Amino acid sequence: MKRKIMILILVVMICIFLSVLVAVIMKVNQKYNNENMSITYNGLPVNKVCLLWTYSTSTPEMAVGAHQYVFVAKVNKILRTEYKNPVELKTGFFKKEIITDPYTVYSISVIKNIKGELITSEELEYRQFGGISEDGDSYTFTDGVTLLDENEYYILMADTSEKDEYTLIGLKPNTRIELGNEEEFELNENEIIEKYVEAYKNQYKYDIDNIMSKYDVNFNK
Numbered sequence: 001m002k003r004k005i006m007i008l009i010l011v012v013m014i015c016i017f018l019s020v021l022v023a024v025i026m027k028v029n030q031k032y033n034n035e036n037m038s039i040t041y042n043g044l045p046v047n048k049v050c051l052l053w054t055y056s057t058s059t060p061e062m063a064v065g066a067h068q069y070v071f072v073a074k075v076n077k078i079l080r081t082e083y084k085n086p087v088e089l090k091t092g093f094f095k096k097e098i099i100t101d102p103y104t105v106y107s108i109s110v111i112k113n114i115k116g117e118l119i120t121s122e123e124l125e126y127r128q129f130g131g132i133s134e135d136g137d138s139y140t141f142t143d144g145v146t147l148l149d150e151n152e153y154y155i156l157m158a159d160t161s162e163k164d165e166y167t168l169i170g171l172k173p174n175t176r177i178e179l180g181n182e183e184e185f186e187l188n189e190n191e192i193i194e195k196y197v198e199a200y201k202n203q204y205k206y207d208i209d210n211i212m213s214k215y216d217v218n219f220n221k
Helices: 002-037 060-065 191-201
Strands: 044-049 069-090 096-115 124-129 139-142 153-158 168-170 176-180
Touching: 060 191, 069 124, 069 191, 096 139, 096 153, 096 191, 153 168, 153 191, 176 191
Parallel strands: 044 139, 124 168
Antiparallel strands: 069 096, 069 153, 096 124, 153 176
């Protein structure tokens, strides 16, 4: 009899513990979701992602040194969003969801090369981490990043790899510096551009993979 009572008490305590644990988890998730929901872009909630990198890009010299290509470009238009790195997540006791990383693909025109020798005679594709989710219900961005604006000018920084089919991809922090629209943009005697030209001359010497993009004038696969 005593043994049955002890087992019953143990079962009740386990049930109480599990109930409290579930309540705490739900409260934490609700707080996290509410914090994310409070940040919006184009009327949709934003999921912020923190990416960790081996290389610091906190100064222009470090940012230039951490990338294979640095260039002045005009963003012509958004071409599409690609979804990579699918991960299955449990969203409930019996629910699962496939989460992917969005990459927004732009058509750009290179106006001036600062580091590297990209083609300037035709439009190129540039991929940036972040964009609208596959279900269209939210956006995913790293901290301080949104979509590039069409018909705007930027200093962009990019890497490439065989995995990315030798295209240009912006992943690291500080890969974009705004230069304005058609009316505001000046190529010559532009202090911001000159600042990054000087940064290239004094770039921090990181040991990065020196892989040539298919958009490089010297590319010959």
